Amino acid sequence: MHEETSPPQDRLDRARQLEGEIARAVIGQNQVIHEVVLALFAAGHVLVEGVPGLGKTLLVRSLSAAIQGEFSRIQFTPDLMPSDISGHIMFDMKSENFRVRKGPVFCNLLLADEINRSPAKTQSALLEAMQEQQVTIEGRTFPLTPPFLVLATQNPIEQEGTYPLPQAQLDRFLVKVFIDYPEESDEQQMVKQITDGRVGDQLDTSTIRPLMKAEEIPQIQNHVASLNVDDEIINYAVRLIRAARDWNGIEAGPGPRGTISLLRAARAEAFLGDRDFVTPDDIKRAALPVLRHRVRLTTDLEIEGYRPEDVLKDLLDNLPAPRK
């Protein structure tokens, strides 16, 4: 821990309240909110899988409102070009000069809706920005303003005419989140809240209190990255990833980037759990969202209907946790 660089306690407290604040607008998706906030503090990106109409846009808008960040949304289509994301140079008739028109990627929170609808060329434009935190337009490099979080969505039921993300690209997302239908009581409350006194289907984030400024997020991310991790925990994470590579039913396991991501996410878990050290519980809690898109099951297990979560849960149950 680096006490001298730690942000003030009240800022940390406000950061921990982020989940609860977003949950006031996005009802019945607490796990999803938790994992998205986790990715934000771990400085990662989120891949969301779920059918349309479950509040993904509302989630990102609410997060954006809570951190007073800039929000953009891109609907990926087969004819979307890389320059539609990154931006392009245009000739300004007035000044008779070329000027750069920045694309929607220049924001703090980007919702990349149905990312698998666009071909690989367009996908890679965004994925490069995610990895490098910068965008190159006509040879000029523009850094993205931190925090930069991409929330890319995939629709699991309409696979016709899509371009599935390759394993190497999936690896760039820190976590993969499943967004599912809310419980009946949550849905009732949500419908009531959204339709009362509202015209049309505008998303309302007015109930969200701005808890912090976007500029404060990098400080929190630095604080999270500096949390204590005991060697036993690192050993546990490495054992977990190595066991996943050799586990029965897993054809391709996670690489070292998986271990790194797991530790980053575990640190964020510890932060959200109001601790300044990581425990094996944090590793376990972070394991599913971090690893589920980094493993590929064998064909026979896929045919039998197993999901990566089933195999990973089995692995977590059977791998001895550190208790020394």
Next chain:
Amino acid sequence: MDLDKIAIKLRPRASWEGIDLGFTMARQWFINLWLLWLCSALPVMVLLVVLPLPLWLAGLILWWLKPVYEPPLLYWMSRRVFSETITLSGVFKGWNSIVLPQLFAMLTWRRLTPARSFFMPVVVLEGLRGQRRTKRINVLAKNSGAASWLTIVGLHFEVILQFGLLGLILVMIPEDLLWTDWQSYLFEPDPLSEWLHHLTALAAMSLIAPFYVAAGFALYLTRRSQLEAWDLELGLRKMAQRHTPRKHDASASTKHHTLLACIGVLLIGLSLPETVQAKQVSSQEARTLIQEVLADDAFGEEKTIYFWEYVGEEENQSDELDSAFFRWLESIAESAAGLGELLLWIVVILLLAYLLHWYLKNRSGLVGSPAKGRTRLATPTTVAGLDLRPESMPDDPSVEALGMIERGDLREGLSLLYRATLSRLVHHYDLPIKAGDTEGQCLHRSRSLQIPALFDYFNELTAVWQKLAYAHQQPQKDQLRGLCHAWSDHFGVNHAG
């Protein structure tokens, strides 16, 4: 019975042709036979619906009572075969005499006889019982193999038809109204599914039964015709009719019957007592008669037939070179065939070895979980270096831990206290802790014991332990002393070991 009026063409038939004949009869009279079967079975079905029986038992009873539904079909067919008109109501008027005789035997020890349809005419039409029935069946028994196959195939068709009907119904029901699926239907059927099962079973049985009964009856007729030469009798009758003036038809017919008494009386049999079927002659008389018959020109004629047969040596039409070439080709082909067979065997052995290897490798996955057996740990008491066995604990872990803490070995002391707590929770409170459980999960599981004081203690201990183990934050000695003292309150020394 009047063979002149028989509606089927009599000729020597093999068993399978006999079954074909039965199927033709069933097709010809299907509606009548089907209605007859339903008239018998539907009341039973209704009765089973009314009675408060378990559904599986109702289904079994419906199937078991098949010998009750089938005799009316046989009786009706036996009349129609001899061109006798009989209405369905006529059959049911004589229901008692058709169905009831030997019904008990048919429903008990004879119920599972595979050749049921073949032997049914002996009981229903000839009315034989006891020794006489047994003798008769022994005489007829040649076709019983085909009859058994008829039953087996019929049963399979019945099942296929039933599941076909079920599939059709389930496919045709709109998805919104569909209350079950195949898996639930087969393994956890609800009452509605069970009734659907019985109704489709009834429909399948009703569709197969006319063919089954008719084929059995046709087999019976085929065998009787074979044994008693009905076809010959009919042929003789036709010959006699051709050689008799029409005006004397009636008297000639009578005379003809008299002349053929030795055959006719022997052969006519369905409704006549057995005692008048044959004229008794001694073996000596029979031998004399046979010799007389054989001495007749019609039987005793000898013919000599001549034909050509080549008895010379085979001509070798190919030259030596061709012959050698073909021999070589043949040897090559034989070698290739042998090699191919050897390769096939090798492939089979390798395949078996691979399957065995795959089975051994995935044994654990096959029995439920996809995890490797070798990575599973049978007991959580000795994992990750943390020995939870009671015998590995000191007599009083809290005193031992307190001593370590007082000596300054805080980590060892707290580790012992935490380990002893887990050991007690596992062995005395039967808390199911898995090898992969973390401290948080152990704490979460301990909540299920529903002992608030114990949970609070374990919660505090876990928090202190986690801070020491993973954050390297030394706890206060006083806090550790408090935990050691409280340990005995919750677990007690006398529980040790």
